[in-house]
Amino acid sequence: EAQVTQNPRYLITVTGKKLTVTCSQNMNHEYMSWYRQDPGLGLRQIYYSMNVEVTDKGDVPEGYKVSRKEKRNFPLILESPSPNQTSLYFCASSLLYRATDTQYFGPGTRLTVL
Amino acid sequence: QKEVEQNSGPLSVPEGAIASLNCTYSDRGSQSFFWYRQYSGKSPELIMSIYSNGDKEDGRFTAQLNKASQYVSLLIRDSQPSDSATYLCAVFRAGTASKLTFGTGTRLQVTL
Numbered sequence: 001e002a003q004v005t006q007n008p009r010y011l012i013t014v015t016g017k018k019l020t021v022t023c024s025q026n027m028n029h030e031y032m033s034w035y036r037q038d039p040g041l042g043l044r045q046i047y048y049s050m051n052v053e054v055t056d057k058g059d060v061p062e063g064y065k066v067s068r069k070e071k072r073n074f075p076l077i078l079e080s081p082s083p084n085q086t087s088l089y090f091c092a093s094s095l096l097y098r099a100t101d102t103q104y105f106g107p108g109t110r111l112t113v114l
Numbered sequence: 115q116k117e118v119e120q121n122s123g124p125l126s127v128p129e130g131a132i133a134s135l136n137c138t139y140s141d142r143g144s145q146s147f148f149w150y151r152q153y154s155g156k157s158p159e160l161i162m163s164i165y166s167n168g169d170k171e172d173g174r175f176t177a178q179l180n181k182a183s184q185y186v187s188l189l190i191r192d193s194q195p196s197d198s199a200t201y202l203c204a205v206f207r208a209g210t211a212s213k214l215t216f217g218t219g220t221r222l223q224v225t226l
Contacts, residue, residue: 040122042218043158043202090157099146099165099208105157 002027004106006091012112013081021076021109023091029104031097032074033058034066036087037108043090049074050097081113115140118205118217126223133190135220137203140184147179147186148204152219158202162188193224 004025013019025032033048035058045058049068063085065077074093078085089109094101119138127133135149146165150158164170164177164186176189186205190197200219207213 040218043216045214088155097212097214099206100163102148102160102163103214105159108155108157110155 002104004091004093004104006089006106006109008109009107010110012114014114015082016080019078019081019111021078021089021091021111023074023076023106024072025074025091025093025104026072027093027095027104028071029093029095030071031095031101032068032091032093033103034064034074034076035090035092036060036085037090038087046076046089048097081111083113085111086113087111116217117141117215118203120201120203120217120220122218123221124223125220126225127193128225129193129195131193133193133197133222133224135188135190135201135203135222137186137188137205137217138184139186139203139205139215141205141207141215142181142184143209144181144184144205144207146206146208147177148206148214149175149177149186149188150202150204150216152200152202154200190222193222195224195226198222198224 034046035043047066049055091106092103094103149162152158162177174191178187202219203217
């Protein structure tokens with residue numbers, strides 16, 4: 001089944017404790033992206049990757065890191081999480097990044113930073 | 115001015131009625147337009163895409179695009195309780211700085 005998977009789905013952590021949220025897709029997509037979703041603010045892009053070893057900042061990159069060593073994986077790293085990073089996170093992928101490409105979303109990771 | 119604007123709602127319609135969801139965008143260079151449905155706590159799911167002016171129909175859903183007015187809408191005919199969700203409008207601008215921008219969504223409630 002074609003899908004985007006994320007782990008963990010739920011995470012409660014404390015301020016300053018490094019964490020990684022994994023994202024994997026099995027559709028051979030070149031484009032991958034991370035979003036956070038907060039009430040009243042909608043989906044905001046954190047980082048994106050056009051292909052392996054090619055990553056760039058989105059609209060809200062502060063406090064996050066990413067890497068793209070393999071085509072299928074795009075982990076999101078929070079080196080020192082803070083409470084303002086409490087949010088619902090979505091990974092997404094598409095074949096390329098063209099006007100006609102559909103983005104497929106993972107199931108989401110609900111992160112709480114205490 | 116937000117790049118993509120939607121009324122947050124909730125928009126309440128009775129079962130069987132037509133729900134009309136609206137979205138305006140600010141970038142005249144936008145090329146493609148998407149409607150995603152998102153149930154509470156779940157991931158967005160694409161339901162319609164439209165690329166040229168006019169109407170596009172898919173089952174009970176019709177997307178309408180008017181580039182001159184920078185306006186895109188989604189009509190849901192014969193609304194069902196299962197249509198109750200938040201509907202996200204997304205706008206794509208291609209070019210050297212391609213970007214997909216989401217609106218904050220309109221919450222739709224279909225009442226019995």
